Amino acid sequence: MRRQFTLPEEDIEHLDARGLSWETVNEGGQLWLLLHDFPIPNGYNHANASVAISIPAQYPIEQLDMMWVYPELSRTDGQLIGALSPQLIDQKNYQRWSRHRTAEFPWRPGVDSIITHLSLVEDWLEREFQKVGKI
Template identity: 55%
Template sequence: MEMRRSFDLGAEDEEFLTTYERPWETIIDGSHWVLIHDFTVPKGYNHEKVTAAIRIEAGYPNAQLDMVYFYPPLKRIDGQPIGCSDAQQQLDGKIYQRWSRHRTAANPWKIGFDNLGTHIFLIEEWLEREFEKCPAR
């Protein structure tokens, strides 16, 4: 499958995605999006790999990146609910699951430091931390 590049990311973000070693695309579907395919999900979810979609906000990199969208939708295999993940987003002909996760005053977006790579690391942390909020049975 050929990876679409509907818009250019900055050199720092493209370099990160190259070293991240997962197929990725940039698309425009109402907003600008980065799709990361074969995104590895920790054990405990119903899928081992998904596509993670990140909306590139107007004004980025000075404007923060926020949330993540997964296709196919994730569920915990222990049946515990995943908070703030019920909303859906039509994107690229599929229905993505929105994980409403945000930075806090204790972990604000730092202009000149934070970027797509730090946001992806935060997404990985959200996936792991889900089991700390409500441990698997």
């Protein structure tokens, strides 16, 4: 696994404790955390996928935002997923999920991290079925 830049030790410990296969990639100054074989909830066309998280230069002060998934996810019930667009990351066509923090739940420097962002990623995947329909 590539380690082209370093994450804070707390993030590394969390990723390793979860047993996730991960790497850090620098694509021309754009930093990515790639999480491979990330578990995807029931109701999608894949049980596991790679999830990419863009790591800003000022992280952990600057917030993490959105997620990117490869291969593309779709719902097995045929309902469409909104706010998606393609993006090339690490020479693969990832699916960008445009999901963001809200004014009610802003980024909190010193509190939020990859750990809390992964909770959001899991929540976004689960909530997709609450917004548009049920499994």
